[in-house]
Structure formats: C-alpha cells, structure tokens
Ligand SMILES: [Zn+2]
C-alpha cells in the first residue's frame with residue numbers, strides 16, 4: 412500500500428504527459444492531412460485511371476516505391492511479385508506496426524462517366540477485357556501513401572517502426588500463380604523486424620463518406636472450395652435398376668448439405684453458408700452416366716464452425732453415396748481464413764475511431780460472408796480491419812452499384828478520414844505499447 416501511495420503521483424504525471432503527447436501528435440496528424448488531402452485524391456485518381464490486374468501491378472508499385480523513397484523510407488520491391496514494403500524507423504524505440512493496402516484491379520469494364528475513368532484493356536484468360544479499380548483498391552494505395560507521408564514527417568516523435576505493406580493480388584492470383592498476402596508472408600514480410608500488430612481498411616461503396624464500420628472477431632468469412640465426385644454405374648435410362656444413378660445421388664447430396672447449416676451448426680453464434688454452384692454429369696436423356704461432379708463454396712465466420720462444416724460435408728456426402736451404392740469423394744481446399752479482428756485490439760481501437768471520425772459516425776456492422784486476404788496477416792499477429800465510407804452522402808445505400816461491377820463508384824472526399832484513422836491507430840498503438848512493455 413505504502414509503495415503504491417508513494418508512486419501514485421509519479422504515475423499520474425507520466426499518464427498525463429502520455430495523454431498530452433498523444434493529443435499533440437493527433438493534432439499534428441490533422442494538420443498534415445489537411446494539407447495532404449488534395450495530393451491523396453490526385454494519387455487515387457491517377458491509380459484509378461491506370462488500373463492493373465493481380466500480380467501485374469508494375470506501374471502502381473513503381474509509383475508507390477518512388478513516393479516512399481522520396482520520404483526517406485527504406486523500400487523493398489518485388490515482394491510476392493509486385494509488392495512494395497516500406498520501413499519507417501522512428502527515432503524512439505517501440506513496437507513494429509504493419510499497415511496494409513492492396514493494389515490490384517479487376518477485369519471489369521468501367522461504365523462510370525468520370526474524367527479519370529479507366530480506358531485500360533488487357534488480356535485475361537485468353538480474352539480481351541477492360542480493367543477497372545472496381546473494388547476501390549486505388550483508394551487504399553493512395554490512403555496508405557498519404558499515411559506514410561504523415562508518419563514520415565513525425566519520425567522524430569515516432570516510438571517504434573512502421574511497416575507499410577503494399578500488397579499485390581488481393582482478388583486472387585492468375586491461374587497457376589501464387590500471390591497476395593499468403594505469398595508475402597511466405598517471403599517473410601512479417602520478419603526483420605518482426606511485426607507486432609497489423610491494421611488495414613477497405614473502402615465501401617454503400618457506407619456514406621465520413622463513416623466507419625467495424626466488427627470484433629469474425630468480420631468477414633473464410634472461403635473454402637468444395638468438389639464432390641460421385642461414381643455410380645452407368646446404364647440405360649430406361650432400366651435404372653441395372654445401374655447406380657449418380658444424378659439422383661447428387662440431388663440427394665445437395666439437399667443433405669442444406670441440413671448442415673440449418674441442423675448441425677449453432678447458428679446463434681455466427682452465420683455460415685454452403686453453396687453448390689455447379690453440377691456436371693451425363694450426355695443425353697436416356698443414359699444414366701457413370702459420374703457426376705459438383706463444385707461449391709463454404710463460408711464461415713468462426714474457425715470451429717468451419718471445421719464442423721467440413722466434417723459434416725464429408726459425413727453427409729459419403730453416407731448418402733453409400734446408401735445409394737455409389738462411391739463419393741469429397742475434396743475441400745482452404746482458400747481464405749476468417750478475417751478475425753482481435754477482440755482486445757478492437758476494443759483499444761474503437762476510442763481512436765470514435766475520436767477521429769466522431770462517435771456517431773462509427774458503427775458496429777454485421778459480419779459479411781465475403782472474404783478478404785488481410786485474414787492471412789491477421790492470423791499471424793493481432794489484426795484490426797475496418798470499413799471506410801466511400802458513398803456520396805446523398806445516395807441511398809440500397810441503390811448503390813456493388814463492388815466488382817462496371818458502375819462501382821467511390822466519392823474520394825472520404826479518403827482523408829482513412830489517412831487520419833490509420834495514422835492515429837499507429838500512434839496510439841505505439842504510445843500504449845511502448846510504455847506498457849518498456850520496449
Ligand atoms: Zn474485391
């Protein structure tokens with residue numbers, strides 16, 4: 412007791428000074444962003460006009476690397492094909508904070524009437540396609556370039572190191588190639604120096620400018636591919652009793668799979684989806700074929716539930732097959748993990764979001780059954796991923812063209828908030844973790 416009493420005034424003083432420092436830095440961020448905003452928007456429009464597909468982000472990477480170098484940041488290029496990694500060492504010791512932006516565009520032909528609309532075309536899977544930043548990754552690159560400029564200007568005050576990760580191929584590498592977050596990790600992006608925490612954001616076309624959405628724990632779904640092969644015995648369509656019909660068996664399996672989410676999962680915990688998207692088998696009306704294959708996708712927001720779905724798919728499919736006299740093979744390939752927001756990090760980030768965007772502008776959102784390859788990063792260290800508003804305020808979210816479509820549109824007046832938020836999250840993490848760990 413005495414000891415605590417003795418140290419109390421000292422502790423109080425140090426907390427006060429920490430808070431004052433944090434406030435000063437956040438005021439510096441605000442000032443910097445105000446002068447930077449036009450530049451961030453100009454970068455974004457340039458990237459928008461010159462989009463590049465996954466693993467082909469050559470010019471984008473060049474521009475990013477040039478900008479980081481101009482800020483005195485150590486730059487590594489060619490990570491996971493076209494990735495750029497910048498390392499900013501603050502003058503004071505502290506943790507290593509990773510900030511991630513994805514750089515790739517999509518094979519979509521832009522239909523939006525903008526002075527900086529994309530007219531780029533390229534060959535994709537042997538076809539001539541338009542290329543468009545139809546998921547808004549152009550805004551992510553510009554926001555992170557702006558954040559790098561803000562934090563580089565505060566190098567003297569910075570208590571730790573920032574790793575800026577400009578990632579290729581979030582939307583998936585071309586057939587036969589590796590890519591994205593997973594490949595960056597394989598190439599050691601989280602080592603030398605070891606990353607302690609990772610933040611990322613996604614612009615959202617149906618969230619109004621100035622608003623932020625977030626969710627602790629499972630925020631976006633895991634994605635697994637599913638292939639089921641059913642082998643029966645071929646026979647004449649008029650004499651089915653002479654064979655084993657894989658088409659009827661496939662139909663029973665499709666229905667059986669529907670009971671996994673509805674009957675086997677504790678759905679009050681988190682949602683899940685099992686979808687069969689394609690069934691193939693047979694050549695004509697009067698031949699019962701030997702084999703049917705079907706493919707599908709599995710989405711989950713909880714890793715335990717994801718495993719349970721896999722187990723039940725195997726049981727349901729093989730047992731239905733067995734009851735029909737068919738043999739069934741189930742192959743499940745894991746594509747993306749659950750995008751998981753560390754609960755403690757989310758709780759610590761929330762006051763920063765609220766201070767930066769305004770309390771009324773920050774919303775707890777429902778989980779999404781789409782996926783994000785930020786999930787690979789957030790599986791390695793505590794991660795926090797949030798959504799940033801990109802919708803013109805006067806628009807109705809229900810009428811907004813979705814991501815990945817030719818009419819997808821982002822109002823770039825919301826980008827400054829992205830820069831402020833990433834910079835403040837970084838500074839706050841450094842502040843709280845430097846003092847807590849004495850690093
Ligand atoms: Zn996308």
Ligand SMILES: [Zn+2]
Nearest residue numbers: 546548581613
């Ligand atoms: Zn995206």
